[in-house]
Amino acid sequence: MSTSSNLRSDEYGGSLENRARFPLEVVDAVIDAWDAAHVGMRISPLIKFGGLDDADGLEMGLYIAERLNERELGYLHLSEPDWAEGPELDDDFRIKLREAFSGVIIAAGGYDATKAQRVLENGWADAIAFGKSFIANPDLPARLAIGAGLNPLRPELIYGGGSAGYTDYPALGRSA
Numbered sequence: 001m002s003t004s005s006n007l008r009s010d011e012y013g014g015s016l017e018n019r020a021r022f023p024l025e026v027v028d029a030v031i032d033a034w035d036a037a038h039v040g041m042r043i044s045p046l047i048k049f050g051g052l053d054d055a056d057g058l059e060m061g062l063y064i065a066e067r068l069n070e071r072e073l074g075y076l077h078l079s080e081p082d083w084a085e086g087p088e089l090d091d092d093f094r095i096k097l098r099e100a101f102s103g104v105i106i107a108a109g110g111y112d113a114t115k116a117q118r119v120l121e122n123g124w125a126d127a128i129a130f131g132k133s134f135i136a137n138p139d140l141p142a143r144l145a146i147g148a149g150l151n152p153l154r155p156e157l158i159y160g161g162g163s164a165g166y167t168d169y170p171a172l173g174r175s176a
């Protein structure tokens with residue numbers, strides 16, 4: 001989908017519609033095999049991960065959202081820039097995305113309770129997903145509910161393969 005990775009010159013490259021063709025064909029094939037209500041898609045409009053730098057990521061995000069809305073997809077997952085150092089998504093995009101897709105929107109990326117509450121209360125997303133803070137805090141919902149502090153993530157252990165950094169983060173009231 002990205003202008004920085006899609007260098008094709010056939011009907012799957014070039015224009016925004018062409019770059020969206022393949023992912024939408026995949027979505028349609030999955031819907032055919034299952035059903036739209038149980039299919040979701042994740043988009044990352046401004047992501048810089050892996051050297052990506054999309055010239056029209058926001059426009060593409062809204063285009064895809066409209067096409068998925070037509071298909072009545074189960075949910076649209078919005079991956080927001082954070083550790084990949086992309087810029088913050090602005091409220092204007094959130095508002096337009098909400099207008100484009102009337103199904104369930106799930107947002108993720110650098111959320112804390114305050115940011116989550118703001119996005120939910122404005123109706124810009126229906127649910128917020130937490131990644132790194134959940135890895136480091138097995139009892140994250142309980143902590144957010146009472147405003148407790150969070151264990152810091154130990155990023156060097158993320159892909160560790162053992163119990164360290166996987167099952168040894170302490171829950172409230174339980175030492176490591």
Ligand SMILES: Cc1cc2nc3c(=O)[nH]c(=O)nc-3n(C[C@H](O)[C@H](O)[C@H](O)COP(=O)(O)O)c2cc1C
Nearest residue numbers: 042079080082108109110111129130131132133158
């Ligand atoms: C260990 C790890 C692996 C991840 N793998 C993927 C992945 O395969 N695909 C993807 O879209 N996002 C992946 N992510 C990104 C998360 O889904 C999420 O968008 C990101 O961590 C930002 O949310 P957070 O700030 O709550 O962690 C991964 C994140 C982590 C920490």
